[in-house]
Amino acid sequence: MTGSFQRSKHQAPAITGSYQSLHQQQVLLMLLTCVMMLFGTAVVDGKPPNIVFIVADDLGWNDVGFHNPTMITPNIDKLANMGVKLNQSYVQPVCSPSRHAFMTGYYPWKAGLQHMVIWDDQNVCSPLNLTFLSEHLQTAGYATHAIGKWHLGFCSWNCTPQYRGFDSFYGYLNGRSDYYTHTEQGFLDFRDGYNVVWDQAGQYSTHLYAEKAESIISKHNVCQPLFLYLPYQSVHEPLQVPPEYEALYPNVKTPDRRTFSGMVTALDAAIGRVISALQKKGLYDDTMFFFTPDNGGWVTQGGNNWPLRGSKITIWEGGTRVASFISGPRLKKTGYTYNGLFHAVDWHSTILSAAGLKSDPHLDSIDQWEAMQHGQEGPRTEFIYNLDDVEPATQGHAGIRVGDYKLLAGNVGMYNGWYPPDEVYTEGNIQRLDVDMNTGNLSYYKLFNLKDDPYEYTNLADVMPDKVRELVERMEKYHAQMVPAKNPPSSPGANPKYFGNVWSPGWCKEPMT
Numbered sequence: 001m002t003g004s005f006q007r008s009k010h011q012a013p014a015i016t017g018s019y020q021s022l023h024q025q026q027v028l029l030m031l032l033t034c035v036m037m038l039f040g041t042a043v044v045d046g047k048p049p050n051i052v053f054i055v056a057d058d059l060g061w062n063d064v065g066f067h068n069p070t071m072i073t074p075n076i077d078k079l080a081n082m083g084v085k086l087n088q089s090y091v092q093p094v095c096s097p098s099r100h101a102f103m104t105g106y107y108p109w110k111a112g113l114q115h116m117v118i119w120d121d122q123n124v125c126s127p128l129n130l131t132f133l134s135e136h137l138q139t140a141g142y143a144t145h146a147i148g149k150w151h152l153g154f155c156s157w158n159c160t161p162q163y164r165g166f167d168s169f170y171g172y173l174n175g176r177s178d179y180y181t182h183t184e185q186g187f188l189d190f191r192d193g194y195n196v197v198w199d200q201a202g203q204y205s206t207h208l209y210a211e212k213a214e215s216i217i218s219k220h221n222v223c224q225p226l227f228l229y230l231p232y233q234s235v236h237e238p239l240q241v242p243p244e245y246e247a248l249y250p251n252v253k254t255p256d257r258r259t260f261s262g263m264v265t266a267l268d269a270a271i272g273r274v275i276s277a278l279q280k281k282g283l284y285d286d287t288m289f290f291f292t293p294d295n296g297g298w299v300t301q302g303g304n305n306w307p308l309r310g311s312k313i314t315i316w317e318g319g320t321r322v323a324s325f326i327s328g329p330r331l332k333k334t335g336y337t338y339n340g341l342f343h344a345v346d347w348h349s350t351i352l353s354a355a356g357l358k359s360d361p362h363l364d365s366i367d368q369w370e371a372m373q374h375g376q377e378g379p380r381t382e383f384i385y386n387l388d389d390v391e392p393a394t395q396g397h398a399g400i401r402v403g404d405y406k407l408l409a410g411n412v413g414m415y416n417g418w419y420p421p422d423e424v425y426t427e428g429n430i431q432r433l434d435v436d437m438n439t440g441n442l443s444y445y446k447l448f449n450l451k452d453d454p455y456e457y458t459n460l461a462d463v464m465p466d467k468v469r470e471l472v473e474r475m476e477k478y479h480a481q482m483v484p485a486k487n488p489p490s491s492p493g494a495n496p497k498y499f500g501n502v503w504s505p506g507w508c509k510e511p512m513t
């Protein structure tokens with residue numbers, strides 16, 4: 001097989017005329033503004049900032065230096081300390097649903113994406129009638145680039161990044177990949193735009209992504225605002241890192257945690273390279289950074305959320321409350337911690353708002369830019385952790401937050417304990433720490449007051465039955481809007497053997513709707 005991709009018969013429709021001309025008009029206006037600026041006119045107010053949206057994969061609450069001084073993340077810490085740290089920033093318990101929320105501003109359970117992730121060979125993608133953050137920014141004249149992991153479906157080409165608002169994409173389409181061979185289940189999954197990347201085996205992906213970001217930044221036309229979406233592979237399993245990073249953690253006893261810690265520092269170094277490249281190009285002084293993990297740390301894979309309870313894949317705080325921040329020159333108040341409730345869906349409107357753009361008021365997304373920019377009280381009062389009725393339940397569960405209270409129904413997840421860092425947690429031995437399981441019974445409730453009990457030690461359900469009833473009713477209102485989970489069986493046509501042994505789009509006529 002050659003390196004060229006096989007284009008599917010079922011291609012995305014061409015971009016429509018009106019969309020394109022609007023885009024072109026705006027770009028033209030921006031170019032004119034830029035030319036004026038180059039001729040010495042004062043910087044025009046209202047020029048949108050550059051935006052770097054960093055999504056760290058499976059990074060836990062306790063895995064960043066600004067929460068845990070044993071982690072070596074100087075670049076991340078510096079951005080966080082100069083900016084605004086989010087103390088109550090929530091995401092979905094696993095990858096695809098969070099990414100869907102970031103991109104569309106809709107809860108995943110309104111799109112059938114609430115049950116686990118989109119697996120390699122499922123004909124599912126984030127619904128095509130929803131407009132991605134990247135499409136809005138592209139329409140507004142931004143240059144838009146994605147580097148890293150997609151994981152929003154790829155059965156048809158129109159599910160893939162370049163059909164969803166990105167000028168370019170460099171990375172992989174599935175949910176996991178080997179950091180050196182760039183394969184998943186033995187087949188290559190690595191693309192530069194439409195081309196398969198055959199020649200980077202042996203190169204660590206975190207380094208390759210940093211290099212690609214540098215190259216995009218250095219070639220960027222400064223007359224256009226830049227949107228970099230950096231959903232880096234780090235620090236998802238498999239646990240792999242060049243030895244020099246692992247060597248930075250001689251005091252970490254357990255090998256998995258040591259490797260994982262090295263991976264975190266490699267991620268930090270890659271972010272440092274992006275910062276340097278922006279500085280070199282003269283873009284840094286007008287760049288806003290937005291940073292979030294896609295879910296909590298995976299405790300059996302080196303990640304850690306201590307002192308929060310639980311892990312990735314659960315709707316305990318450890319799976320969903322994440323180490324996030326925003327940083328950059330457009331903030332009017334900096335160096336503080338924002339305590340407003342913030343949910344994954346809010347990134348959509350908040351980032352658009354930072355770019356000076358309004359978002360669709362029907363979205364689940366709440367624009368928190370104004371509040372964060374000035375250090376005001378946040379506008380969000382409640383959110384849904386997840387709604388998933390699928391049985392048997394590896395993840396059949398539901399949860400809601402209203403004010404200080406959190407109600408959980410059914411099986412919260414598969415890791416129900418509190419996991420101090422640097423101990424060995426395997427799928428086998430972790431059961432001993434698991435308490436309070438109630439597999440898949442959605443009428444079994446737990447209630448916590450997160451203000452008094454942020455680590456979820458005390459279930460108040462028996463002593464506060466009225467509160468339980470109130471939150472159950474509230475959750476039922478949302479449940480009425482839930483779309484059944486899309487969880488189709490494997491599609492044999494997805495097999496990479498039909499695509500020259502490369503994971504490739506083009507094996508479904510249409511994604512499941």
Ligand SMILES: *[C@@H]1O[C@H](CO)[C@@H](O)[C@H](O)[C@H]1NC(C)=O
Pocket residue numbers: 127129130513
């Ligand atoms: C997208 O399509 C689905 C399925 O047809 C529909 O239920 C939903 O309302 C649509 N959403 C939007 C925002 O158009």
Ligand SMILES: *[C@@H]1O[C@H](CO)[C@@H](O)[C@H](O)[C@H]1NC(C)=O
Pocket residue numbers: 441442443444445
């Ligand atoms: C589910 O949990 C509730 C509340 O604890 C209990 O009353 C009910 O019997 C349970 N149902 C099943 C099928 O286990």
Ligand SMILES: *[C@@H]1O[C@H](CO)[C@@H](O)[C@H](O)[C@H]1NC(C)=O
Pocket residue numbers: 087337339454
């Ligand atoms: C962050 O939230 C915790 C509750 O989980 C609270 O105790 C702490 O004071 C908050 N931190 C800041 C800096 O506001």
